[in-house]
Amino acid sequence: MLFHSWRKSLCNRGNFFPLIQLFALSHGHVSIFHSCASVPSKYPSFRKKPSVCKKRKVVIFREFKDVNSLNDAVCVFHQLVRKEPVPSVVELAKLLRVMINMKEYSVVISFFGEMRKLGIPFDDYILTIVMNSFCLLGCAENGFSILGVFFKSGVQFNVVTFSTLMRGLFEQNKIQDAMWLFRKLVKEKICKMDEVMFGTVMNGLCKQGHTQTALSLLRIMEQGDAKPNTVVYSIVVDALCKDQMVGAAFNLFNEMKRKGITPNVHTYSSLVDGLCKFDQWEEVRLLLDEMTHLNIFPNVHTFSMLVDAFCKKGMVEDAVEVLNVMIQKGEHPDVVTFNAIMEGYCLRGEIDVARRVLDSMIDIGVKCDIFSYNILVNGYCKQKKLDEAMHLYCEISQKGLKPDIVTYSTILQGLFEVGRVECSENLFTEMQNAGHSPDIYTCGIMLHGYLKNGHVERAMSLFHRWEKQKEDAYILIYNRGNDGFFKIQKLDKARSIFDKLYSVGLHPDVIRYNVTVNGLCIEGLVDEAKELLRKMEDNRCSPDNATSNLIVNGLLKSNKTNEAMTLLKEIIQRGFPADRVTMSLLIELLLLIGEGPFLLNMIPELHLRNEK
DNA sequence: ATAGGGTTAG
Structure with missing residues (x-):
């Protein structure tokens, strides 16, 4: 559909294996990619500058x-x-x-x-x-x-x-x-200060989600000597697309064109990627046409983004068609392209097919990397096939690759998921022995895994160990916890709660307490949670919306609701802050456990707060 | 002219 005009069918539509076989054949021998670098590109814009040294x-x-x-x-x-x-x-x-x-x-x-x-x-x-x-x-x-x-x-x-x-x-x-x-x-x-310095800083800011700060730096550049160039514009355009603000990205894109700063293949690729995420296929086509007219040709990155976009939406056949087109256009798929295809098959649960993709990419001389294995490992873990995942894990070292923090985290999560806590602990040790200290994701997985399997003490002791080391970790762990513990289904909902916390300038301490209160509530350890709430007050660290939300959520999950009610009453009577989400959950809970009278008593109070 | 900047896994 999308590449209708481009297509000169080489093989059955959307069929990966015949395509790759044909590709290998048409290039004569197996390890074609080794010599890739020396093959001149057929596009003028990619042609290496003649070496006149x-x-x-x-x-x-x-x-x-x-x-x-x-x-x-x-x-x-x-x-x-x-x-x-x-x-x-x-x-x-x-x-x-x-x-x-x-x-x-x-x-x-x-x-x-x-x-x-x-x-x-x-x-x-x-x-x-x-x-x-x-x-x-x-x-x-x-x-x-x-x-x-x-x-x-x-x-x-x-x-x-x-x-x-x-x-x-x-x-x-x-x-x-x-x-x-x-x-x-x-x-x-x-x-x-030069353009590269600004580019470095802006990229760093964008990667951390501070796109607006990066944008204001771009404005500052306009006043100074180092004027914004294609790269810095592209960095912000890309970040805006990643933030799903494609409209704003296009505004900036038009602005740079107006100012005579020519976009390049990076800029276009980012926009293509952003549009794909929103299924704006017609606009994607227009953009691809536009760039081609300007003699800016999609490269392996652009194509890989398209492949990735289709795969993420489960449209692997369309992805393979893109692969077909890129091969015809003379762009060689690389490990990233194949990894995207593998992920596409994994997402559909066809891990064995993904595995065969891995084999055929090795056959045609594209070296697989740790990403390839991580994708497969994740596929097996999601299907709770932990033995297969562990088997792949062993294969990694045999292939001369090294498992990385993502490999470990993925398997750890899988092991916890099927309740193999001891195995997780062993692997966690193995990971640290291999020199990987847990990152933000690993931390979340370990905490969540312990709590899910009923090991509150172990979770807490890990948490306390980490909180001493990583001051900036709380917010993300909390976010993870919120997502994981309570199965808030929509990520954007979890995110908006999180964003709200962030915008009111929530102190890390509150989050720390919240995570703890949360874990305790889930386990029905009400007395301890209560104790902790007191401690919060003693430390002049006042509970917030999130605390209330977490507790109410936790109580809803917990079967020991009656026992936990005491705590809830205390919370409400002490006038802890609560927002509308908390209120609706609260009402639900009270009705559920037959605390209608209590609810009636609370109505004036609830009403009053809702006014605010 | 020998250094520094932009896309994919959990």
Whole structure:
């Protein structure tokens, strides 16, 4: 349907396997994708700039093209550092850059250590690469220590140094620190702000959901020297689309066109993605036409987004048709494309088909990644086939991949779901031994899993351990808890409650208490919940709407309603805040347990509050 | 000219 005009049927519509077989055949041999990078793209906009470099540069390039493994890199490095009188910093920087591309961040750091030991000179480029390596390893703090090296060795830092650091901070969710640094840089004019710096900050903000702040930064840019360019516009356009504010995204998109800042394939892809989420297929088609007319061609990302969109809606046949089109247009599907297809099949419960997709992508030479496995593992977990999931988990290491925090979280959740608490605990330990500290999702899964299986004490002790370590974690755990404990079916409802909490500037303490009260109520541990409410007051941490909501919700779930009524009465009589949601639930509850008279008594009170 | 910015899993 969508690509009607584009289609020149290659095979049966929507059938993945014949398509891929044909594809492999038409490309002659199996591992076609290995040589992908060297195949010139048929689209003018993708054509690599002709390399008009001087002789010397070509030599260097060739030198590092041979560096394909860690071993090669180590050899070349040792060759370089032995050069007399001193190796060129440019060559060293190039090698280190290659290492970053190989994701060998810790090796970069140890190379640098060796260089210092040998007294080999380094410059701002090298230091920035090392700093970036620390950041990519998730240690922005150590990145700061490189700043010390700048000072000590008298190397001048610049905007690149700081944008690297900035990205590291955002990567670790340290928005406060990042914004503090940003303001300091601007205020004290420590370095000149350029487009990339703004882009980094805006992207970091957007990833954390602060799209409006990013937008206001864009407006600030208009006043300064670094004017907004295509990338910064695209970042905000993308964020708006992700926030489902496609209209606002299009306004910004039109604005940039008006100002003569030409959108590129990223910009268009984001908009396509945003429109897909709302089933605006006609608009998608128009947009694809528009970009093609401007000689901006959909690339593998654009196509993958379309594939993903169809798959998420269960329309795998249409997704495969997109795949067909992209192959015809000469864009090679990559691991992301195939992962989306796999997810599509998993969502329909056809995990075995997804598994075969994985096999056939390996056949045609596309390397699968940890995402591929996570998608399959999730598929099995959702069907409560935990043995199969565990089997895949073992396969991951056999394939030379490493399970990541998502793999572990997925299986943990699955194990809890089928009540295998001991297995979860073992895997949780295994995860930490493998060097993954639980993130926000894992925390939520563990807490929810324990509570669901009736281990309140274990949940609480975990929670108390975490709350000491992660100050910014409460809100999300709470959100998760709200979603999980009470099965508020609509996510947007849970979200709106959450947003409300956020907008009234709710103190983390309240959320912390709420989560606890919540767990206690579910278990019918009313006395303890009551005790906790008193403690809240003692600590001058006043309960809020959410507390009431949680308690009432919890009571509705709990079978020990009569016992719990005491607590509820106390809550109401003490005049704790409650909103309309609480009220309706409350009335429901009171009727349910035959507390009509109490309800009657409460009517004036309820009425009064509803007025407010 | 050797460094820094934008899409997919839980």
